[in-house]
Amino acid sequence: MDRDWIATARTLSEALPYLQRYTGAVVVVKFGGNAMGDDDAMAEFARDIVLMKQVGMNPVVVHGGGPMINEMLAKLGIKSDWVRGKRVTDKATVEVVEMILSGLVNKRIVQAINDQGGRAVGISGKDDDLMVCEADDPELGFVGRPVEMNVQVIRDLYSAGMIPVIAPVATGVNDNETFNVNGDTAAGAIAGALQADRLLLLTDVAGVKDKAGEVITNMTPDEVQGLIADGTISGGMIPKVETALKAVKEGVRAVVILDGRVANACLLELFTEHGAGSMIRSTMPKVKPRRG
Numbered sequence: 441m442d443r444d445w446i447a448t449a450r451t452l453s454e455a456l457p458y459l460q461r462y463t464g465a466v467v468v469v470k471f472g473g474n475a476m477g478d479d480d481a482m483a484e485f486a487r488d489i490v491l492m493k494q495v496g497m498n499p500v501v502v503h504g505g506g507p508m509i510n511e512m513l514a515k516l517g518i519k520s521d522w523v524r525g526k527r528v529t530d531k532a533t534v535e536v537v538e539m540i541l542s543g544l545v546n547k548r549i550v551q552a553i554n555d556q557g558g559r560a561v562g563i564s565g566k567d568d569d570l571m572v573c574e575a576d577d578p579e580l581g582f583v584g585r586p587v588e589m590n591v592q593v594i595r596d597l598y599s600a601g602m603i604p605v606i607a608p609v610a611t612g613v614n615d616n617e618t619f620n621v622n623g624d625t626a627a628g629a630i631a632g633a634l635q636a637d638r639l640l641l642l643t644d645v646a647g648v649k650d651k652a653g654e655v656i657t658n659m660t661p662d663e664v665q666g667l668i669a670d671g672t673i674s675g676g677m678i679p680k681v682e683t684a685l686k687a688v689k690e691g692v693r694a695v696v697i698l699d700g701r702v703a704n705a706c707l708l709e710l711f712t713e714h715g716a717g718s719m720i721r722s723t724m725p726k727v728k729p730r731r732g
């Protein structure tokens with residue numbers, strides 16, 4: 441490991457209460473295409489996930505891969521349009537999305553985790569009808585909105601010592617449909633259905649920033665709504681915080697938006713008093729530490 445994660449927690453005594461608190465905790469980690477980086481960064485992410493499993497948590501990885509889909513579409517000469525942060529997905533595009541997400545990207549993450557000594561199993565929203573979708577909006581084509589979640593397959597995998605790695609491709613309510621699901625949306629729906637203890641959304645910024653550009657470390661849903669309304673939160677951050685709000689409402693204890701390119705990002709968030717990124721939860725603890 442490039443950096444000793446225990447050192448990032450300063451002392452083992454700082455990390456220990458967190459280790460105990462998180463035993464058995466279900467932690468859904470959304471690994472976005474922009475957070476993936478090179479092979480070294482992928483190996484580092486995989487080490488964090490394996491360590492989480494080794495200390496008794498149940499990590500569940502949901503991944504994206506937008507930049508990798510863009511690359512393949514460009515090679516094939518297929519143009520993509522975006523509406524409100526989602527890819528307009530026609531029949532040809534959904535086939536490429538499934539090939540890239542369920543194939544290339546999913547297996548790259550599975551291999552990286554297994555190389556670090558974990559037991560990753562890669563599936564998509566289609567496996568065991570994990571995520572069943574309806575069309576999100578006729579304007580978007582084959583973009584899915586999850587309407588039925590069957591998360592027992594995830595529980596079965598983590599209870600048997602494995603680490604589920606999930607591609608956001610889903611089955612439709614009608615036969616023979618394939619839907620492209622935004623990675624954040626899929627991670628939120630899975631975390632909600634699992635009643636997860638944490639949903640970590642790894643992205644390419646340090647967190648949600650205020651007007652002065654400072655990361656806001658803690659937010660309630662009302663505060664997030666205010667930041668959307670006054671334009672502080674915009675662009676790709678809007679679907680991310682909307683996912684967070686929905687997940688919290690569905691019973692996820694806390695959602696954290698953080699920079700996945702930072703070394704040991706997940707461990708810093710889970711095992712240090714200061715945490716990392718921006719946490720959204722319905723009620724904030726009144727006393728320090730802020731994470732709990």
Ligand SMILES: Nc1ncnc2c1ncn2[C@@H]1O[C@H](COP(=O)(O)OP(=O)(O)O)[C@@H](O)[C@H]1O
Pocket residue numbers: 472473474475642643644645647648649650672673674675676677678680
């Ligand atoms: N208030 C804000 N704080 C942080 N980032 C913001 C904010 N408002 C808009 N953004 C933008 O949102 C982007 C993150 O969304 P996106 O690029 O879709 O992430 P990802 O590809 O990881 O899913 C940031 O890079 C930033 O440009």
Ligand SMILES: CC(=O)N[C@@H](CCC(=O)OP(=O)(O)O)C(=O)O
Pocket residue numbers: 471472473474503504505506507509525526527537583584608620621622623624
């Ligand atoms: C509907 C929709 O937009 N789907 C995304 C799925 C991948 C994704 O979400 O990837 P990132 O997390 O890397 O952005 C897409 O087609 O790019």
